[in-house]
Amino acid sequence: AVSYVRPQFDQRIDVVHPRLFGAFVEQMGRSVYTGIYEADHPTADARGFRGDVKELVRELGVTTLRYPGGNFVSGYRWEDGVGPVEERPVRLDLAWHSTEPNTVGLHEFASWAEESDAEMMLAVNLGTRGLEEALELVEYANHRGSSELADRRRRNGREDPFDVRMWCLGNEVDGPWQLGSLSAEEYGRLASRVARAFRRFDPTLELVACGSSASFLPTFGDWEREVLMQAYDDVDFISCHAYYEEIDGDTAAFLSSSDHMQQVISDVSATIEHVRSVKKSDRRVRISFDEWNVWYQADQARPGAVPTSNDDWPIAPPILEDQYTAADAVVVGSLLITLLNNVDVVHAACLAQLVNVIGPIVTVPGGPAFRQTSYFPFAETAGRARGSVVKTLVSSPTHAAGDRGDIASIVAATTFDPLDGTATVFLANRSTTDSVSVDVDVTQLGVCAVDAARLLHDPDFHAKNTAAEPERVGLMDLDVAVEAGHVRAELPPCSWAVIALS
Ligand code: AHR
Numbered sequence: 236a237v238s239y240v241r242p243q244f245d246q247r248i249d250v251v252h253p254r255l256f257g258a259f260v261e262q263m264g265r266s267v268y269t270g271i272y273e274a275d276h277p278t279a280d281a282r283g284f285r286g287d288v289k290e291l292v293r294e295l296g297v298t299t300l301r302y303p304g305g306n307f308v309s310g311y312r313w314e315d316g317v318g319p320v321e322e323r324p325v326r327l328d329l330a331w332h333s334t335e336p337n338t339v340g341l342h343e344f345a346s347w348a349e350e351s352d353a354e355m356m357l358a359v360n361l362g363t364r365g366l367e368e369a370l371e372l373v374e375y376a377n378h379r380g381s382s383e384l385a386d387r388r389r390r391n392g393r394e395d396p397f398d399v400r401m402w403c404l405g406n407e408v409d410g411p412w413q414l415g416s417l418s419a420e421e422y423g424r425l426a427s428r429v430a431r432a433f434r435r436f437d438p439t440l441e442l443v444a445c446g447s448s449a450s451f452l453p454t455f456g457d458w459e460r461e462v463l464m465q466a467y468d469d470v471d472f473i474s475c476h477a478y479y480e481e482i483d484g485d486t487a488a489f490l491s492s493s494d495h496m497q498q499v500i501s502d503v504s505a506t507i508e509h510v511r512s513v514k515k516s517d518r519r520v521r522i523s524f525d526e527w528n529v530w531y532q533a534d535q536a537r538p539g540a541v542p543t544s545n546d547d548w549p550i551a552p553p554i555l556e557d558q559y560t561a562a563d564a565v566v567v568g569s570l571l572i573t574l575l576n577n578v579d580v581v582h583a584a585c586l587a588q589l590v591n592v593i594g595p596i597v598t599v600p601g602g603p604a605f606r607q608t609s610y611f612p613f614a615e616t617a618g619r620a621r622g623s624v625v626k627t628l629v630s631s632p633t634h635a636a637g638d639r640g641d642i643a644s645i646v647a648a649t650t651f652d653p654l655d656g657t658a659t660v661f662l663a664n665r666s667t668t669d670s671v672s673v674d675v676d677v678t679q680l681g682v683c684a685v686d687a688a689r690l691l692h693d694p695d696f697h698a699k700n701t702a703a704e705p706e707r708v709g710l711m712d713l714d715v716a717v718e719a720g721h722v723r724a725e726l727p728p729c730s731w732a733v734i735a736l737s
Pocket residue numbers: 261304305306307406407448526538587588
């Protein structure tokens with residue numbers, strides 16, 4: 236089978252927004268404690284953050300870090316995480332049935348984010364708290380002048396404001412598992428009120444209203460419409476969250492996940508446009524896809540599940556520690572292709588999460604850290620997608636993908652940097668049975684040389700990287716032939732590839 240891929244270098248979708256390659260660090264499980272932070276680890280810095288993890292985060296190319304939750308934020312008091320560590324209270328985390336020691340809070344995380352070369356984006360608690368505490372946090376974090384809150388920040392060791400630009404107004408407020416969940420109307424009003432108050436402090440803040448937690452919820456669509464009817468003129472983004480998993484060994488259906496993500500983006504975009512037209516507004520609300528990944532939820536308790544015992548409130552329990560397969564990495568790569576192809580509406584996104592908790596990085600307490608399979612497509616895409624995304628026409632063989640029916644085997648996205656004339660083509664073969672010969676027509680580029688061609692594939696689609704075998708799955712060179720402006724390569728079944736051209 237042959238697939239013809241034709242990047243349209245003169246048809247720009249939009250720029251590659253730097254915030255497309257964000258990740259998410261929730262104060263839960265081993266994400267922070269024994270994840271990014273482990274004071275007695277041999278690589279720990281003076282603040283207690285693991286140096287090996289910081290290196291991997293930088294290499295991953297993460298641009299933004301969403302913090303501190305997630306479900307956790309809906310019960311969090313930000314004040315618990317500032318001031319002298321020995322005076323911070325130990326609290327129960329009702330979202331994950333754990334104990335939060337508050338050793339790491341805003342100041343520590345912000346320094347770590349800066350050292351990891353990433354912008355911090357903060358979520359405020361609109362579950363158990365409200366406008367007043369959210370406003371106090373913004374003032375504490377961002378006020379340049381003198382006030383009780385800004386001076387408290389200074390006394391706590393931070394002279395300059397953190398200058399956090401992007402703020403999530405709560406988290407998954409529609410989810411019945413969320414502490415203090417609300418109806419769309421209640422939340423829309425609250426989001427509008429909080430956003431207006433934030434803008435009195437600083438009109439240039441970028442504000443994210445919560446969209447649906449998942450498209451399978453009965454309120455999906457209605458939720459976005461109602462929230463935007465209340466808050467359209469007050470916010471800049473509405474969030475999307477989507478997680479995918481292979482169910483009952485149906486790899487073919489699982490590999491079609493990026494089509495589902497496309498549907499979510501199209502549905503939410505349509506709702507944004509609908510509300511914009513009803514409101515006769517010129518403003519464009521964008522999508523912040525601030526939680527996306529593969530997550531094997533069927534194997535795990537849902538957040539908020541009733542605990543089996545009330546005695547067990549562990550600190551940093553090993554929860555949601557999925558071990559990713561080669562097929563999972565192909566799905567992650569194809570989800571990135573979908574995000575790239577939608578940069579006209581998706582201006583920010585966060586892989587959820589980063590370390591240990593459904594993360595591309597895994598740590599062994601006291602031992603090494605290693606890259607999961609999902610690390611590679613993310614690092615390559617974040618590292619190589621530059622300039623603008625251009626339209627990519629793909630004619631592809633199709634194959635049956637379970638309930639999804641027939642789908643295109645090949646999906647692709649192309650970025651083009653007019654400054655230096657370089658282009659990068661990202662490809663995935665979602666067939667579980669057939670290799671596909673891909674013919675990429677780059678005649679529009681003029682002279683063409685291949686600078687790099689990399690492939691992620693394992694004949695065992697379920698091969699994983701583990702502490703015992705941390706490099707089982709990785710990238711390999713992809714054989715390419717270049718002739719008269721055409722780049723040809725053979726993509727094996729269940730594979731992801733990147734071709735960098737100049
Ligand atoms: O990323 C794990 C959880 O998924 C987050 O806490 C929540 O926002 C979502 O349900």
